[in-house]
Amino acid sequence: MSFAGKKAAVDALVDVNLTIPENCFISIIGRSGCGKSTLLRIISNLIPPTKGEVHIHGLPSAAYQRRKRFGFVFQEASLFAWKTVYQNVELPLEIMGLGSAAQRREKVLDLLHLVRLDGFADHYPAQLSGGMRQRVAIARALSYEPDILLMDEPFGALDDFTRREMHDELIRIWNARGLTVVFVTHSLSEALYLSDRIVVMAPRPGRVKSIVPVLRPRISDPTLRATPDYIHQLQELEALIHEQ
Ligand SMILES: Nc1ncnc2c1ncn2[C@@H]1O[C@H](COP(=O)(O)OP(=O)(O)O)[C@@H](O)[C@H]1O
Numbered sequence: 352m353s354f355a356g357k358k359a360a361v362d363a364l365v366d367v368n369l370t371i372p373e374n375c376f377i378s379i380i381g382r383s384g385c386g387k388s389t390l391l392r393i394i395s396n397l398i399p400p401t402k403g404e405v406h407i408h409g410l411p412s413a414a415y416q417r418r419k420r421f422g423f424v425f426q427e428a429s430l431f432a433w434k435t436v437y438q439n440v441e442l443p444l445e446i447m448g449l450g451s452a453a454q455r456r457e458k459v460l461d462l463l464h465l466v467r468l469d470g471f472a473d474h475y476p477a478q479l480s481g482g483m484r485q486r487v488a489i490a491r492a493l494s495y496e497p498d499i500l501l502m503d504e505p506f507g508a509l510d511d512f513t514r515r516e517m518h519d520e521l522i523r524i525w526n527a528r529g530l531t532v533v534f535v536t537h538s539l540s541e542a543l544y545l546s547d548r549i550v551v552m553a554p555r556p557g558r559v560k561s562i563v564p565v566l567r568p569r570i571s572d573p574t575l576r577a578t579p580d581y582i583h584q585l586q587e588l589e590a591l592i593h594e595q
């Protein structure tokens with residue numbers, strides 16, 4: 352991907368060759384400006400790459416998108432302040448005209464249950480904590496049943512305790528829904544705790560530096576964070592990201 356710059360073109364991504372298995376939880380890490388968000392935008396067909404292509408289940412991304420939507424969650428929950436939790440989650444379904452009001456209601460309540468917000472349907476975003484707002488954003492992203500959930504630093508604005516809680520929630524949701532998750536972060540420990548596989552990117556030009564398999568079971572278990580294996584792998588990642 353190259354963007355036209357004032358003087359010269361900016362190579363945001365060069366030679367990216369990446370295969371993401373179905374049902375995988377993959378994290379993309381790297382410092383600011385190495386093309387992580389650009390890569391998510393290209394995967395989800397928000398911007399066309401200047402060269403190359405993305406295939407999903409054998410279809411070009413644009414064709415895939417006509418069949419199935421991508422779920423997207425950003426750093427800011429970007430909820431509508433004047434709509435309730437219920438209305439925020441229902442909105443995409445309403446816009447796409449999916450289901451009757453009764454069917455939508457069943458789905459929205461089911462999603463609120465999934466993200467453990469039963470009883471908060473009538474609250475407004477301002478009445479919720481940051482973690483709860485991100486749960487609403489996740490419920491909304493799942494409302495049209497995507498197979499693929501793209502997350503761009505979704506927990507970046509949360510405090511450490513809430514962030515860890517959200518990690519366990521996300522692993523649970525990922526398993527419950529059989530999703531493929533592409534998760535952008537610049538936190539190594541976050542990537543390590545969540546992922547099956549970590550794509551390490553480097554800047555100028557943005558490129559994939561290495562792909563690291565994670566040696567851990569797919570469960571949420573906070574005690575893992577203190578095991579020698581986990582700490583060892585974190586150190587290895589640390590070294591990898593600092594050597595340029
Ligand atoms: N729409 C755009 N126009 C011009 N340059 C862009 C645009 N989007 C991103 N870039 C540039 O591409 C590079 C990668 O950006 P980005 O994907 O946002 O990185 P990251 O998410 O890893 O921080 C940066 O140098 C950025 O300035």
Ligand SMILES: [Mg+2]
Nearest residue numbers: 387388389503
């Ligand atoms: Mg970004």
